[in-house]
Amino acid sequence: MVKQALPVALFIAVLVSALALAGVSISPAVTEILLPPGASYTGEITVQNTSDESVVVEAVVRGFTSPKGVPILLDPSIDNYKYSGREVLTITPNKQRIGPGESVVFNYTVTVPENLDPYGGRYAAAVFKVEPPSASEAQVVVTAQVASLFLLNPGGDAAPHFTFKDFRVWQDVGNPRLIHCDGLIINDGNVHADTEQMYGFMQITDRDGYIVGQMVWHPHTMLPDNSYRHEETWEAPDWLQSGTYYFYMTTIIYRPDGEDPQRYFAVFEEDLQF
Structure with missing residues (x-):
């Protein structure tokens, strides 16, 4: 199964920003492939070229890895991420010239x-380095x-x-009715989970x-062996009085083929003063 242009919000946002700076567009920006060991797939x-010069x-x-949901390309000399996919992906040809448009x-x-x-899982990036076709000695080539991905x-x-740690609930200093909740989320499994799971x-x-x-929690796509602190907020209604309240957290991570999903449940007691 191949899925392209996944709703990986932070991935896409970062890539679109980079594309605008580079003057090119690529498609697809993100591809997910279900591929068993020993198998190959081509695409x-x-x-x-969206610029006005070659x-x-x-x-x-x-x-690549993705702490905090932002892709980080790994230089081969320091790539020690155990789920790196740099060895499983090949690209041909290695260089092409593209005219305007x-x-x-x-x-x-x-x-x-x-x-x-x-x-x-394995996580690889086809990286396209973009530069002008030629430059004189007086020019600075960017x-x-x-x-x-x-x-x-x-x-x-x-x-x-997923493992969840160090969750906390607190009131905003400037606006006591704005309630913050955050915690450390760790994907200690061996494959990614995207936002649709x-x-x-x-x-x-x-x-x-x-x-x-x-x-509602809105976690981003998480690669294995990655972690980040996730935060959400809730605006307490004006009619809510000061007192003790209970925050019931429920998280479900769905798995393929109807397997029993992972469930996480926790309760936090908090005294709120308005």
Whole structure:
């Protein structure tokens, strides 16, 4: 199964910003592939020159990770991310010239090793370095780069698993009715979970068990062996009085093929003063 242009909000936002600076557009920007060990998949990436001058585009492969939801390309000399996919992706040709308004196609092949160690997802980027086709000695050549990201899932025993730590609830200093809640989220599984696989919410009750409000969690796509602090806010209604309230947090991470999802549940007691 191949999914392109995933709703990976932070991934897409970063890529679109980079594309605007580079003067090119790429499609797809993000591709997710379900590919078992020993299998290969081929496809195309289209690069369009949106500027008014010719450019030379060079393609290289990098592994990437994504702490805090922002992709970080890994230089091979320091790439020690155990789920890096730099060895499973190849791009041809390695360089092309693109005239103003023209498009070219780069071909890619993804091959998952038969013996995948450690077992789990692989994360690679086709990086396109963009520069003018020529420059005189007096010119300063500025090279920009953009990337098409690959999220590879080998299936089988690959699954995300979340651990939640250090959750806290507090009132905003400037606006006591603005309630903050944050905590550390860790994907200690062996494959990514995207935003369409997760759902979380927190219901707030009074001491009698009546619901007085709710906040919905919006976690971003998380790669394995990544963590970040996630924060949401809730505006307490004007009629809510000072007192003790209970924050019931529920998070569900869905798995493929109807497998039992991972569930996380916690309760936090908080005295609110308005």
